[in-house]
Amino acid sequence: MPSDASAGPSAARWSSLDRPPLNAAALQRALVTPDSLWTSVEVVAATGSTNSDLTARAAELPEGAVLVAEEQSAGRGRLDRSWVAPARSGLFLSVLLRPGPDVPQERWGWLTLLAGVATAGALSRAAGVDTALKWPNDLLVTVDGEERKAGGILAERTGDGVIIGIGLNVTLTEDELPVPGAGSLLLAQAKVTDREPLLKAVLRSLEQWYADWREAGGDPAASGLQETYAAGCSTLGRHVRAELPGGRELTGTAEAVDSDGRLVVRTAEGEREAVAAGDVVHLRPVR
Template identity: 80%
Template sequence: MTSSDPFADGPAAASARTPAGTSSGRWSRLDRPPLNAAGLRRALVTEGGLWSSLEVVAATGSTNTDLAARAARAGGLAEGAVLVAEEQTAGRGRLDRSWVAPARSGLFFSVLLRPGDAVPQERWGWLTLLAGVATATGLSRAAGVDTALKWPNDLLVTVDGEERKAGGILAERVAGDGPGGAGVVIGIGLNVTLTEDELPVESAGSLALAKATVTDRDPLLRAVLRSLEQGYGNWRAAGGDPAASGLQEAYAAGCASLGRHVRAELPGGRVLTGTAEAVDADGRLVIRTAAGEREAVGAGDVIHLRSVH
């Protein structure tokens, strides 16, 4: 993406973390068992694979903040580090919105990727969209639930015929002092077993409310990370070319924004209304106004105004 850097929010100081296995407080529920960290590592951290380490903590402020801080240190983390939290107390979404949910009710994790010289940095903005495609694909396979994408990084599910946000993605650049140079931390937050009473806003949803066939978080996390590994490998092998890697086509196929009448609230307070027609080679959303003009939006808040007819 060119007109705005999706990694503009820099990492803050690392939050205090609580070791996995400690009490999860008032949200503790028998139907929300903890993740099996050892089993996840056995399944995902394999020789020759992307994922180099996987840590599960009981609670933290933000997995993105923690992982970005650790990755930026001299001699920091290698590519493929994964940090998962059973609970986030200061999770962040786009535009500095908070993301808070009961402990063990969702998947809250961040991964470190270092594309290196194989991919020009001007193409790194596609990593947010790649993570969206990978998450939607993994959930479709493992949970049997149709997950759509709202540009650029919202994960949508259908609850009682209504489109609701069940997850989101946030990416941040990290400095180049660690092994492999500069990198990107991608954070993914996903509501899994939240009930109607636990939703932060009425427009939110969860996999359980969308009638997912599986809400066990262990296989869901494995499926998403394996899908991300495959998609990232294809994209990196293609030098980050979104067309040659198939990423641009895959994102367009799963993007619920395309063909919709939308309102884009842009930086600086400008508002653009029209029909979302395409996602261009830079990952920007192309909107056609009522006057017939086409404008590519690289940053902003996109609101779906009506469904496709």
């Protein structure tokens, strides 16, 4: 799951009361019901990467399997960046989805953006903190008037399915942040930092968005996904630099997210280019 560096100082001083463990049995009862997408919820004390673990077992698991780790030692993000944080300081989870023949595979790329929309919406409601999206997979919160990355999404194909990893900093303090520009729900003054209601809210939101998107055949417009993503995407309207594969850079104004989930950038010369992959940096406005 995504991040940019290793975590800060050890959180050994935190007691179990400060960061209580998740109740796996209660989560299973609440989320795994006859009409639910979720078929199992497993919580492990520690692992290398929930995405890697779920990928290794995907062939033997039904759609809707959920794996949650209290601590990750080798979490992965885009471009193989690491995600490491103190135990029980955040939400580190992966889910297995199989969109099936009803959704053309060329639309599966929208699952990263869908997970972002679902997570941001859930956190805004359940934690009482505004959560914005940075294209394509970052979750941003505001700390002392500054946008900071508090989490991210990583989607990976596996056989006939997709593993979606979600990583979110919940109770990290300033001295525990992986990099100075990172954030957490705690630092954003969230009203709720109890991980169990937050996890349930995220998974229920993801279930609803996935059902609507799948029912629409993966059509991002018909499902409302494209419009909702654009409304919550802080990248749009910003002056950006896109660092593209192969070392090329593109600078301009982020104008839209197209029907394929690509970021449309308008250069100073007025040309428009759709960016499918790459790092996007929010720049200060040109004056």
